[in-house]
């Protein structure tokens with residue numbers, strides 16, 4: 072790998088960004104030597120004096136053993152998204168244009184990669200293929216399921232002779248490696264309360280999650296917590312009932328200009344959960360409004376709440392907009408409403424965010440836990 076990176080740097084300069092790496096086993100190369108293939112991206116933008124324009128992304132592929140280096144388009148969606156976020160162009164429409172362009176670019180790259188994958192796709196023993204199909208059915212998606220099974224094949228001690236149990240154990244290890252938990256105990260603010268803003272599409276479970284986070288003894292149940300309800304229709308009946316039962320303070324702020332004054336009263340709380348109103352992220356003015364929330368509150372954390380029962384494609388489209396708010400964690404709800412718990416992995420990969428909490432039901436005091444890969448693995452392999 073270092074040799075491959077060095078070669079790429081020699082060919083394309085020091086600023087190459089590593090996008091992808093693959094090991095090609097000795098059995099699959101002509102000279103029976105193991106190969107490492109890396110895909111790197113180079114930035115072809117001219118210096119920053121130029122007026123802002125959408126990024127030009129191009130990539131090159133190089134092989135470490137000196138075979139013909141082959142050029143192909145490549146991209147790291149998350150990297151490019153975060154570059155855009157860092158630049159933060161003023162007009163949302165301009166941002167949307169870039170996201171559309173990126174999405175097209177990404178599609179092209181995927182097609183190119185698929186062609187290549189088909190050529191190099193090794194035929195796995197029957198047991199591996201069965202488990203691969205199972206993981207696809209459980210929502211991991213082709214790309215991640217294949218990556219997991221390939222690595223399981225490499226690492227399972229008995230290789231082609233491995234039993235189902237051994238293959239599954241190797242797959243679980245790979246999944247543990249792919250999952251990113253968010254450490255909720257970190258980020259305690261020393262000056263004033265920790266402010267957590269919950270954002271997400273309509274009905275995904277933001278309000279319910281605010282109550283669950285406030286109540287759970289291993290999350291914020293033992294802290295002084297306030298929930299700020301910003302719903303234009305006022306706090307829901309469920310929120311009012313919860314407040315009575317749990318003693319959690321509910322502050323009602325329907326208008327943005329009221330938020331500023333409420334901020335001054337928050338010092339006595341350890342944690343303030345701000346529940347935002349549900350609205351389609353595609354609705355006009357939604358983002359300028361959300362940006363105002365962020366500016367006024369200056370939250371410690373922004374959690375994007377995602378319902379596991381959503382279709383992945385819709386979810387990624389709407390998440391692209393929410394990413395503009397720079398969330399630092401995701402909360403996954405409604406695990407009880409999907410048979411594809413493995414969707415967690417494409418979600419984590421695409422959004423590149425750790426999982427702060429997960430829920431699988433409506434019960435406030437019970438159906439919640441911090442981000443936990445074993446909970447997901449159990450739903451992929453051990454139920455039904």
Ligand SMILES: Nc1nc2c(ncn2[C@@H]2O[C@H](COP(=O)(O)OP(=O)(O)OP(=O)(O)O)[C@@H](O)[C@H]2O)c(=O)[nH]1
Nearest residue numbers: 273274275276277278279349404405430431432433
């Ligand atoms: N089955 C299931 N239902 C859930 C879960 N979390 C929330 N719900 C339900 O989903 C519905 C919507 O939840 P809310 O918390 O009101 O969602 P919201 O995102 O605040 O909705 P808006 O404010 O309207 O955008 C309610 O009926 C909740 O009880 C979950 O993990 N599983």
Ligand SMILES: [Mg+2]
Nearest residue numbers: 277278348349
């Ligand atoms: Mg709500």
